[in-house]
Amino acid sequence: MTKGISRRAALGAIGAGSAGLAMTAAGAQEMGPVAPPSTVSDPPRDFGPDGAPNVYFWDADVIAVDPAFNGLAQPNAPVQRLWTGALWAEGPAWSSVGKYLVFSDIPNNRQIRWLEDDGHVSVMRYPSNNSNGNSFDWQGRQLSCEHLTRRVVRYELDGSVTILADRYEGMRFNSPNDIVAAKDGSYWFTDPPYGGQLYEGAVGAPGGPTNPDGLINQRLGQPPEIGDAMREMETATYRIAPDGTIARVVGQDLVPDPNGLALSPDETTLYIASTGPGPGDGGVGGEGNIFAFDVTPEGEAVNGRIFTDCVVGGVKCGPDGLAIDVFGNVWSSSNAGRNVGYNGVTCWSPDGRLLGRVRLPEVCGNLCFGGPKRNRLFMAGSQSLYAVYTATQGAGAA
Known part of the structure; x- marks a missing residue:
């Protein structure tokens, strides 16, 4: 402490300096960063560990649309590519x-593990039955949705595996996609048809909706028990009660082709992303909207409405995976196709107002909050894993 300056005065000076820094950062955000190059620059920005420094308060690819986003994003944190090498990364x-x-x-029919301590990446589970969405429940058990076996499983703490759901009213599911755990011990999951294709699962038996002419040999490269199933049901969203009872809570008449889903911090609102048509769909399929439903104490989803159409600057930023922060904001992965600069993540307030975006050089399939403080946003791009630190924390168990 400098002689002659009181502790109160010194703290005041430090506070003023911090405020000035915050104002400078906010001003830079409003003016728009000049450097570093963004995902729409030529040549493209290098997100990797050997790329040029890229943080200039703010990262050029962390964009505040509403001033409220400045309180959620971390001004001196870069968007980082942690790993690449997947064919279609999903379900972080x-x-x-x-x-x-x-x-x-x-x-690639595998689950991959990234370690926080040293960034080591390895195959955690192979084969994974073409698993898609993963989560952890409030007891720390991993939950996985499997395309190939058309089921939802839980990996127990002793290493055994429990099948939570594989049929509804005697019929096989299409291909469970994403799952979220509630505090009451229930699980909510979606069942679109995207696993009914060669690339991400198994085409159905000849004569069914996904293989009507029987020209595709659905048994090639598959275990012998795979190949007889056909698509039997509509797309829908389900709830597994604590006693194991399965209920269809949202049908395809309300949310066609449901994909990612999430619960609000108080678990009174269920969000569901509705994506495009999949294998065997007879209708137009989903239109890239996020729906919201009120959750009753009995576990029903009622009062459905469109939360957002995910249109940003006239560009459809199709949703996929969803994550919720502790303030109730909805973070959605964005698939804008070839509209470079719109792929990545969109962030929406609880009342459906666009707050900000994170741009990635790839389509983002899913996302979650993690890290020891749960303040790091992990984003599964089409082939890579990305992350950025935030000024908020994720809600929920995983």
């Missing part, structure tokens, strides 16, 4: 006990 979930991230590489 954070293990708070193990301090690792697990995510799926669906076409």
